Amino acid sequence: MFNSIDSLAAFVHAAQLGSFSAAARHLGKSQSTVSEAISQLEIDAGVQLFDRRTRQPTLTAAGSRLLSHAQHVLNSHADLRHQALALQAGEEAQLSIVLSDTFQSLEFEALLTAFAAQFPMLRLECLVGEDQDVLALLRSGRAQLGLVRAQGAYQADISYQAIAGQTQIALYVGKQHPLALYGHVDEAQLLMHRELMLSTYSERQPSIHSPRCWLAPSYLMLLEMTARNFGWAALPTWLAEQFGQSQLVQLSAANWPKTTTIDLVWLRNANLGPAACWLIEQIKRAS
Structure with missing residues (x-):
């Protein structure tokens, strides 16, 4: 689950858009699905990514450090996907x-x-x-x-x-x-x-x-x-x-x-x- 692209996408979008609900709307998923994906990511990573005590969840120090790595993984996944599509498709x-x-x-x-x-x-x-x-x-x-x-x-x-x-x-x-x-x-x-x-x-x-x-x-x-x-x-x-x-x-x-x-x-x-x-x-x- 730690390597789930969906979980990483939920994490990155929630961090950038400022809320789980905004991330859910952008990804076309329910808020509970996004929240569950992030919670599972936190369990697998062994750290808390968001502080949920505030009205809007805010990144913890650990979350801030891991965010750039998550973005890198998503970018690499997107590159892999694009290259695969290029091989499959015609011009x-x-x-x-x-x-x-x-x-x-x-x-x-x-x-x-x-x-x-x-x-x-x-x-x-x-x-x-x-x-x-x-x-x-x-x-x-x-x-x-x-x-x-x-x-x-x-x-x-x-x-x-x-x-x-x-x-x-x-x-x-x-x-x-x-x-x-x-x-x-x-x-x-x-x-x-x-x-x-x-x-x-x-x-x-x-x-x-x-x-x-x-x-x-x-x-x-x-x-x-x-x-x-x-x-x-x-x-x-x-x-x-x-x-x-x-x-x-x-x-x-x-x-x-x-x-x-x-x-x-x-x-x-x-x-x-x-x-x-x-x-x-x-x-x-x-x-």
Whole structure:
């Protein structure tokens, strides 16, 4: 029972979602089934995983230590399942992948060249999305794989693999914008001007730098608005250099540019075909 995938899944989902009932809803099981699976796991492990004296069960010190190991087992099981499915199934008719404008990598482009040679008949669909929109497209079944700015932590239904390399995001204005005259800008100066801000459909955040802001769903649209001097924006440096070099000025500011990494993400329980599994495996080998 200690090696039961169902028990480990109940444990991980309860820890991440904050309650046995939430885990049960996510797994499509009754709360009593989840509670019993976790209790049996505690018996087999010989330690208490949750403190049940509070209104919502909280992880014990032992539970916190074992959680990452349980997640690793689930990830390995998912990898095994995907590889088995790839061997059983024929090549999928189409693979949809969500790309992020934060990311440009010559290594990834080379990987796509190898991918095209490996699966010459596959129909590849490339979508564009950022942050929570990428995860929403996976959960809706609209896409099978996605590239997303590293989130730090993901819900239990998401598997991920960091991609080698980093990307930078910096502050930019159009050449005719008042801020372009300054060698260095501070928070007070940014507050005086409109912020052009990325806003995904899944999650809209208020501006924290300016009381005035315009929102756009993509970095390319933000770049266009910035070039027209509507305000200042945080943009991927590769995008600004390639598409706005003659129209934009990079601002010097404290803690900018910011460096981030990119993750490849997919649904843990998705029935991925051979092409998707091949791409995941190649990225794992390169990372």
